[in-house]
Amino acid sequence: MNFNHLHYFHVVAQEGTLARAAKRLNITQPTLSGQLKQLEEHFGHKLFDRASGALRLNANGRKAFEVTQEMFRLSSRLDDIFPGRDAEPRVRLEVGIATTVGRSFAVERFITLFKSQRILTRVRQGDHEYLFHELLATGLDLLITDSLPHRRKERGTDCRKLSSPEFVVAGGRKFVSSLKEPTIEGLHGQPFIHYTSHSAYRFEIDQYLRQKRVEPRVVAEADDVYVIRDAIAANIGAGVLPRGVIEESKNSRQFQVLATLERKFEIYALFSKRDPSEEVLTALEILAGAGGSGPC
CATH class of the missing domain: 3.40.190.10 (Periplasmic binding protein-like II)
Structure with missing residues (x-):
């Protein structure tokens, strides 16, 4: 075991995948994988759980990472004590x-x-x-x-x-123009892109819709606000988004806000x-x- 073994382990633990770690270290993935294998053989224990291309620290790995964190924190302090390099750490x-x-x-x-x-x-x-x-x-x-x-x-x-952030109910302009009424009430029975039950937003949005006595027709569910934004932009239906997510869109004018939620998430x-x-x-x-x- 040498310093490089620990450095490579430390970077992989931070990055979560061999691909990202190898890119950061400017070495090949096979080289990095081999170094990790040598380190695990040295300790006699696996340090990562491997699944779907990701590397997650197991109990042994977390103990080792606590030590390497302190090691490289102290190493950084040494650079501060003895300056002189072209670029500061x-x-x-x-x-x-x-x-x-x-x-x-x-x-x-x-x-x-x-x-x-x-x-x-x-x-x-x-x-x-x-x-x-x-x-x-x-x-x-x-x-x-x-x-x-x-x-x-x-x-x-x-x-x-x-x-x-402020949340709004919005739809694409083409979709909104097809509604009998361009308001929140006009969404009753209309296509709606919702959050999944895993999202903290789902319950609050459902409560809001019940208060408005509006029951849209859920046609898709997602937890990524950008997936929902793109679906709304494609005029698939209406949905609830942070106002900032709409405003940061290159084509923000293609959206029409129907209502602003009183409750903030x-x-x-x-x-x-x-x-x-x-x-x-x-x-x-x-x-x-x-x-x-x-x-x-």
């Missing part, structure tokens, strides 16, 4: 955004970190459950999501409630409650300053 901040949260919601709030010469903020989007597992496995520093995981505090995470920032880094605390302050936040 940058601290990585790994941020995951659930697909049910519009990218613009987080991007607007992380723009200050994007400009930082000291912090390299890396944002990736994915399924909430997968990203939460990454947070638990310390592959993520922050998770922006609309759902609070079950028994999150017992699992070592804390959260900050963030200001919520909560967005949360999840993080490890055990010794959060300075970068995580900085990011939380930026998120809080974007419109108010508080404890969950």
Whole structure:
């Protein structure tokens, strides 16, 4: 075992796949796979669970990752103590955004970190459950999501409630023009692209529609706001979206807003409650300053 073995393991744990890790390390996937195999043989234990191309830290891997995190954190401090290289080291901040949260919601709030010469903020989007597992496995520093995981505090995470985006009921202009009435009431019996039962939005939207005494015909379900936006743009039916997701579209004029939901949906920032880094605390302050936040 040598330093490279541990460095390669550390990067794979952060990236989650051999492909992404190999690209970051500028080596081939077979070389990286071989190095991981040697390290696992050295310890006599598997460090990852392998499924569908993804590598997830198992219990042994999480123990090893705790050590390598400290190793490379100290290594970074040595670079700070003995400057002189052409480029100063940058601290990585790994941020995951659930697909049910519009990218613009987080991007607007992380723009200050994007400009930082000291912090390299890396944002990736994915399924909430997968990203939460990454947070638990310390592959993520922050998770922006609309759902609070079950028994999150017992699992070592804390959260900050963030200001919520405004949600609207919208349809493509061609679709809306076909309605007898271009209002929320005009959607009764009409095609509707809904969120799945796994989404925190589903229950609230159903409650809203019941209050309006409107029962649209659900023709498709998705948890990705951009899938729903594209379906609406194709005039398949109406749906509920964050207003910002419509406004960031290149062809925002092809949408017509039928109503604004009175109730705002909560967005949360999840993080490890055990010794959060300075970068995580900085990011939380930026998120809080974007419109108010508080404890969950």
